[in-house]
Amino acid sequence: MSAKHNTFGAFRLITFFTLRATVAIAVLLIWSATAQAGELEVVLTDATGQPVPDAVVEIISPVPALPADWPLTGEMDQIDKEFVGPVLKVVKNSLVSFPNSDDIHHHVYSYSDTKRFELPLYKGDTAEPVLFDKAGVAVIGCNIHDWMLGYVYVGESHLMAMSDAAGKAVVPDVPVGEVRFKIWHARARANDLAQEHVVTMNAEGSTALSVQLALTPDRRIRRAPASGGLQY
Amino acid sequence: MATYCISKSQSLAVALCSIALCNPLNAETESTLNLSANYHSNVPNALSEPNVFGDSFLDVNYRINRFFVTSPGNRLSIGAEAGARQYRHTQGLESATLGVGMAYSHRVGLGPYAPRYNLGLSVNRVEFSDQYRDSWVSQLTAEFGKRLSPAWMLTMGINARERNGGDNQAQAYKPTASGAVFDQQSREFLSRLEYTLLNAHAIRVGYRFRDGDIDASSPPGTPLLPVSKAIAFDRGIGGDYVAYLLEARTQGLSLEWSMPLATDTGLTLGYERLISRGAQGNKYFNYNLRAELNLRF
Numbered sequence: 001m002s003a004k005h006n007t008f009g010a011f012r013l014i015t016f017f018t019l020r021a022t023v024a025i026a027v028l029l030i031w032s033a034t035a036q037a038g039e040l041e042v043v044l045t046d047a048t049g050q051p052v053p054d055a056v057v058e059i060i061s062p063v064p065a066l067p068a069d070w071p072l073t074g075e076m077d078q079i080d081k082e083f084v085g086p087v088l089k090v091v092k093n094s095l096v097s098f099p100n101s102d103d104i105h106h107h108v109y110s111y112s113d114t115k116r117f118e119l120p121l122y123k124g125d126t127a128e129p130v131l132f133d134k135a136g137v138a139v140i141g142c143n144i145h146d147w148m149l150g151y152v153y154v155g156e157s158h159l160m161a162m163s164d165a166a167g168k169a170v171v172p173d174v175p176v177g178e179v180r181f182k183i184w185h186a187r188a189r190a191n192d193l194a195q196e197h198v199v200t201m202n203a204e205g206s207t208a209l210s211v212q213l214a215l216t217p218d219r220r221i222r223r224a225p226a227s228g229g230l231q232y
Numbered sequence: 233m234a235t236y237c238i239s240k241s242q243s244l245a246v247a248l249c250s251i252a253l254c255n256p257l258n259a260e261t262e263s264t265l266n267l268s269a270n271y272h273s274n275v276p277n278a279l280s281e282p283n284v285f286g287d288s289f290l291d292v293n294y295r296i297n298r299f300f301v302t303s304p305g306n307r308l309s310i311g312a313e314a315g316a317r318q319y320r321h322t323q324g325l326e327s328a329t330l331g332v333g334m335a336y337s338h339r340v341g342l343g344p345y346a347p348r349y350n351l352g353l354s355v356n357r358v359e360f361s362d363q364y365r366d367s368w369v370s371q372l373t374a375e376f377g378k379r380l381s382p383a384w385m386l387t388m389g390i391n392a393r394e395r396n397g398g399d400n401q402a403q404a405y406k407p408t409a410s411g412a413v414f415d416q417q418s419r420e421f422l423s424r425l426e427y428t429l430l431n432a433h434a435i436r437v438g439y440r441f442r443d444g445d446i447d448a449s450s451p452p453g454t455p456l457l458p459v460s461k462a463i464a465f466d467r468g469i470g471g472d473y474v475a476y477l478l479e480a481r482t483q484g485l486s487l488e489w490s491m492p493l494a495t496d497t498g499l500t501l502g503y504e505r506l507i508s509r510g511a512q513g514n515k516y517f518n519y520n521l522r523a524e525l526n527l528r529f
Binding site for chain 1: 260264266268301303304305307339342343344379381382383428430432434436488490492493494495496497498500502522524526527528
């Protein structure tokens with residue numbers, strides 16, 4: 001009886017330590033993964049040295065799994081007959097809503113290969129969200145107000161960032177080591193869009209680099225009025 | 233016939249105003265204010281020197297439109313306008329305009345490159361300081377527009393215009409001749425090609441061809457007076473001028489440069505050269521210079 005009790009006690013002790021070791025290893029692994037990620041800071045300028053805002057930097061390799069709690073939603077509002085942003089970045093399979101905060105109708109559409117859709121004549125937030133299930137860029141327009149122009153950038157990866165007014169895009173949680181990324185801007189030239197950039201993320205936590213983009217001219221449809229045309 | 237048309241136009245004007253006021257649908261309201269300084273090289277549209285003289289004038293025009301998007305790609309616009317013109321030297325040609333209009337626009341497809349068709353109708357009452365030129369002006373316009381690229385835009389159209397100035401028989405030059413110089417009808421073809429520069433400035437070249445009545449003024453003795461459709465003393469131009477009506481074909485070539493000053497403000501500089509050729513082979517030359525401030529609210 002005593003020997004039986006001793007054997008059972010030893011078994012419980014081994015199980016207890018095995019469990020603790022497993023937890024410890026898991027914690028170590030998580031800590032290790034966290035410690036081995038850093039920020040990638042990309043400063044974008046154009047050919048004249050001016051900062052390039054509204055560009056998207058996306059990590060394409062290596063890409064960790066999408067966290068379970070990552071929000072798969074996005075919103076592009078419409079205020080004063082303009083798309084607010086006007087660039088929105090979302091991960092593939094995100095639902096994007098296009099609320100209309102103006103007190104007039106808008107007719108939002110895209111005929112880009114990335115997503116073709118049409119939200120005809122609505123106000124407020126009555127339009128159904130649109131599922132962007134293919135990576136790429138969807139150019140968004142309004143069929144009533146031709147000058148309205150927006151872009152939804154749909155990334156394969158959740159590791160992406162958009163450049164601010166100073167042209168700086170900071171991608172967090174980028175794995176240490178050799179990393180490949182790409183840059184998108186609405187006016188970037190095809191060769192810039194096709195280019196894959198390689199950087200070695202150091203273990204100190206942050207890696208910075210500058211990239212110059214050759215932008216195409218800004219030929220958007222003009223909003224300001226002119227004389228002539230049909231009067232009514 | 234003309235009286236019948238104007239009566240119809242006035243009825244239409246009343247109907248349009250009623251619809252706009254009732255506002256049965258959600259509508260988008262847009263108003264524009266255009267202020268322009270102009271120079272017209274041949275105010276009396278005289279045939280030759282020394283009867284030709286130029287003058288500058290100021291135009292102000294305010295228009296308010298209500299757009300009803302009836303279905304995707306279709307838009308009904310109903311509006312009203314008020315305007316005034318003030319010459320620098322010429323007495324009698326100052327004018328005030330009040331009018332209403334409507335247009336229906338259909339876009340074939342989606343997006344800015346889809347062709348658009350417009351059909352517009354307007355009725356204006358124009359009153360001049362000389363009272364002699366006071367008229368109802370009705371215009372029916374059909375336009376086609378196609379954006380060829382973000383930079384290039386092509387517009388073509390036709391319009392029919394009718395001006396009814398009354399018989400003015402009291403002003404008739406001869407008791408036996410008609411005094412209805414400002415009863416006029418014309419048809420016009422117009423086209424515009426616009427190119428937008430990188431800084432959103434736009435250069436526009438336009439051509440128009442008009443076939444129909446024109447009026448001209450000159451002192452008595454002009455050989456064309458006998459072949460005129462109507463002749464009357466011209467109190468607007470003054471002096472001893474008489475106004476006469478004749479059929480002519482007019483060609484106009486215009487060049488405009490339009491620049492954005494703010495989101496909803498633009499400045500347009502324009503030049504138009506007009507040549508009218510009468511049935512007798514006589515030619516009338518005009519040019520107009522314009523600097524126009526366009527504001528949208």
